[in-house]
Amino acid sequence: MKTNKDSATIRDVARLAGVSVATISRYLNNGSLVSTETAELVRAAMAELKYVPHPIARNLATKRTNTVGLVINDIQGEFFTPLLDGVIDTTESFNYNLLIFTSKRSSHHDRLLLGPIYTDGLLVFLDSLGENDLRELHEAGHPIVLIHQSAPAGLDIPVVTIENKRASFRIVSHLIEQHNRRRIVFLQGPQNNEDSYWREIGYQEALKDHGLEFDDALISRGDFDRFVAHKSLQTLIQNGVEFDAVFSGDDEAAIGVLRALSEAGLKVPQQISVAGFDDQRLAPFLNPPLTTAHAPTDQVGITATQQLIQLIRQEPTEPVILLPTELVLRSSCGCQNPLHPEDTVPIIR
Amino acid sequence: MKTNKDSATIRDVARLAGVSVATISRYLNNGSLVSTETAELVRAAMAELKYVPHPIARNLATKRTNTVGLVINDIQGEFFTPLLDGVIDTTESFNYNLLIFTSKRSSHHDRLLLGPIYTDGLLVFLDSLGENDLRELHEAGHPIVLIHQSAPAGLDIPVVTIENKRASFRIVSHLIEQHNRRRIVFLQGPQNNEDSYWREIGYQEALKDHGLEFDDALISRGDFDRFVAHKSLQTLIQNGVEFDAVFSGDDEAAIGVLRALSEAGLKVPQQISVAGFDDQRLAPFLNPPLTTAHAPTDQVGITATQQLIQLIRQEPTEPVILLPTELVLRSSCGCQNPLHPEDTVPIIR
């Protein structure tokens, strides 16, 4: 509509300033290459024309895009928002753009090849990318940082995730030491989920450390899903398996656990202690409020993005970063008096 | 590392196929322009070289980017995930990329000018963009769709939002008709928030429709914030204002309301009915489970993106789309028996 439909180009500026386009470009990219007087001319011309360099033309010429890509397949889920929040904060403060790729549809190979062209580097969440794609991108020299997933054998791709094992160890130890629990159910996450793997290791180590023997019958599937966890617990109860606590693998599964226990008439925490993992937004609102481990998901986003930018800039990076998790004691383990009505309507996370 | 460091260009393909670059380009963009035999040659050459067109070069030449931008300032908040989910689904199915802009930092004017170059169109959420920026972009002919915010006077920018007034009317009518409430508190959202504005109108119309008179003393601020709502309700109670229900404006504020009522020893829903708006993930987990209106946020994302793509393609669009909201009756209004323990550990949203 307006006359500024096509904005000024570098050649317009050059003409107005009476210099060559190379000089404008130099002024833009490294001011020190231009004399003070010329710089002033250029500045004036740019201002007059309201010149803004065309980033796409620049991308094409430099083969840099100033954009990082986030590859993720499941947008749902509580952790996504804080993760993205951290990523955005960091990309913004380094003046990078953020492009989101999801691999819901199997258009993988079309889009993946686009990735390296549209972005200077990729943040890859969980198993959003298969090993082959990962290997291919990495070997093509494209910077990648993995989130909540370790690198396939032989690929030195930096990883950022959370300290699952230690937190899991502490949760289980807490149930044993403070609440005198002896038969603690563990619900596994989805197949091949690394978070779940380490949580299970932490669980086992805590048992061992306290002289409790590992009982296979206490291990069941939760899939980080309330329905699956609900079903698993029902089965456990029906089969008459004895237990006095449930470590549900994550908070989402804890919802199903609490439900199943409630339906079976089992009191939490009086009869059964329950603990989750993640400290999702709704954890304090469960009944009773859920004891869990706080996963610093926003920090994961921040740290992973920082690592990626360092990688892009060819600065040194850490091969593996484990961010510390923090125990959050609420009522479901038995720590606080769950009869206080206020506890069920918390105002603070 | 590998030999494919620099991938094949259109000229490589042209050489191998023994045709001109223009022919390759034509084959790529409109197959019907090249003869069947030539097409076969081109196809073979492309396959042999594993040729993939360089999207950025294409962007530069065509001035189209196949990318839509989402401008949003608050990543936090429950509604963001479903919104984004809808946007991603839709951009993916139309083969568009998605670029996220946030305007946390006031680097507005640097980045905004980038917007139109990096993207073919913008989804603008709430008040992420000031009226001036909006006007400027719109007048420069850049496609925009507004989400949860109506267009500034004189700008015919399509809008997608939810049907606040009707849902609000139904909630309040429900409290009056089914639960015989007469003095219903309404907590306003943040200043100038349009959702809140229409919810308040709906509230007033429902009162009027049922012959109840509007009482200024029952209106207070909630700001869609649990702390603000908590404080407001405390004040109301201290001042001895009589009321028998609270419509908290949104679910987040309802948390503070429930807390304040619980602290004051007021029973929900026996003495006071409470209703929220949005149907956030945690609404069923509040105590008692919250009666609210379900906001179809994922649909908002889908619809807005569809509108934007239509706008980009110069197809006709709707000036305003109001998506229907749905009443979700739980216990906090008095509808279900809140003493059933299962109700406080729901397994279904």
Place this chain on the structure above:
DNA sequence: CCGGTTACTGTAACCGGTTACATAAATTTC
């Protein structure tokens, strides 16, 4: 005063596509 730096600047090729225009062959029209 002369060869060697240093500081600026311009020319022009290049990044990898698209597309207006021109041309030649094939087809249709009368």
Place this chain on the structure above:
DNA sequence: GAAATTTATGTAACCGGTTACAGTAACCGG
């Protein structure tokens, strides 16, 4: 069978930047 049209293709300019290379002027040391 000539003119008009259609179909297929090539040539080269263009999108808007960057940058290798070359050239000129000023500066420096001996």
